Amino acid sequence: MVMYLPEERPVLDLPYQMNHLANNYGYYPQDCKEPICRTQHSTNGRMSSAEAELTSLPVHVSLQDRELWDKFSGIGTEMLITKSGRRMFPSCKVTVTGLNPKVKYVVIMDMVPFDNRKYKWNKDCWEVNGSTDPHLPNRFFVHPDSPAPGEKWMQYPISFHKLKLTNNTLNSNGLVVLHSMHKYQPRLHIVQSPDPCNPHNPGGYLRFTFPEAAFVAVTAYQNQEITKLKIDNNPFAKGFRDNGLNRKRFRDKETQETQDSDGQDKRDLTPNEHAVGQSQKDEDVDVTVSSSVDCSRTLNFSDVASSVTPNPFISAFKNLSTTGGPSPQQTHTILSLSNRHLNSPREARPSSLHSLCAALPMAQSSCVQSSTADTNLSRLPSQISSPLNHHYSPASQTPGRSIIQLQSYFPTPPHPSRQCPDMELPLPLPPKLSRMQLPESVLRNLEMTPVYDYINPRPFTDILNRIHFRPLDSGPTGKGLQHPHHPEQFLRGSERELRPQIYPAVQEYIDQQFTLNSMLNSQTEHRSQMDYVSARPLTEYYCEQQTGK
């Protein structure tokens, strides 16, 4: 096994392979992977050890549903923004590999201007319509599972389907605020948990932009082709398929027209049209389009059940157990974890982000050290044999985790894109995604991991936004308000250092922990409902974790 220690690798000496996933898009290049060297605590520009660790890891982020994104971007992606907030479609879903399995990360997404132009739709194409309006301060969508250890993030594609876009600058519901008729691109932030032992070492930070997912924010769709694509691919828009003829309004109108025209418009379908219509209906029944899996690559249940290796995860681990190492297809550089990484106090003691974690519901925090998955596994033994048991993983085979187990995680990040080069199989479905694709009973079997409590993930987002906005409120000349002159993916090195747009939010959070704690304490009602981990003192919690209670 090829082993690289972090210090042996120059920062950003990354493997430059493309993802084997034809459906995905890999982002390795320096252009897009940006280590942020903050200046607050390391003004000399040298990375802290945590930063060096994070940036030296072969972190790889892939945008999922590449084909779908390509279809949209080929036409000119538009995203609807409304006052109350509108989800993105396609939604941003990414796979991450190369993280330290045991270190906790916060995963955040925001939207950054693609350029400094305002657009307008002119008949059949987008035209530049002047310069941009003043860029709104970023608002971050913190993934509701945050913070979670790297293994959790690498286990399934990280979906941001709950991210909502709005044009309402007054909203306080954690929506991402955009200008209509402006072009944006999603940006992913991976923030490593700070080192609690060293307040001057607040953790690493990486961010990735996705130019392929750039879109124009609109309040009403301009391009009918985009509308059609959305209708065809978004399950929520099924009611608009077949040219919307299955909608009551259209049916009524159609009926009235046919009556008015005395049968003249009552078309007799040709056999071909009958066939097409039937085919479309059949498609609706058999091929369920999902936002999480590309339609063209969706296998139906029987296909999956009859396949030899139905679960790439299981297959991966089988390979691991037989070969004792990564598969030949695994082309990315292996970075071993020394014991200091695996057993560092970072994992054992509360950190600032652990406190942040405390603001999240129990279910979201429990993945840190608990063995809830094990519990679930033992509760549902019959599901282990299920060919669709997507949650089956070595981590849940044995209760309690040893260093040996931890190390077995890292050499083979169980990412299907690495283990399933032909990708005939769909990606394993995370809990509660694409339920419609499989029978309910099967999907119930999938839900072995603790049901994530998505109850109101917003306070965390709001807290982060509030913190971030505080310095921005000082004046419009703040860096956060300045519009970038170049698309961010072209910025490098020192340019990036000068424009840390998000980490200060986290950093300031760390600095203002006590303020936040008091804010959180004011939410006792909320906390009591959700049984937060940190409803108890953090020291108590970690003592229990240490003693194995």
Next chain:
DNA sequence: TCTTCTACCACGTTTGAACTGC
């Protein structure tokens, strides 16, 4: 007059509580 935005509509999906059966 044109462009942009908003509110409402009907339809499909998702979710979770209530119910039923073992």
Next chain:
DNA sequence: AGCAGTTCAAACGTGGTAGAAG
């Protein structure tokens, strides 16, 4: 009593549309 499966209604997400606003 407890668990698993089913049913159903409310909530949510969707694009279409008409009309308002600038």
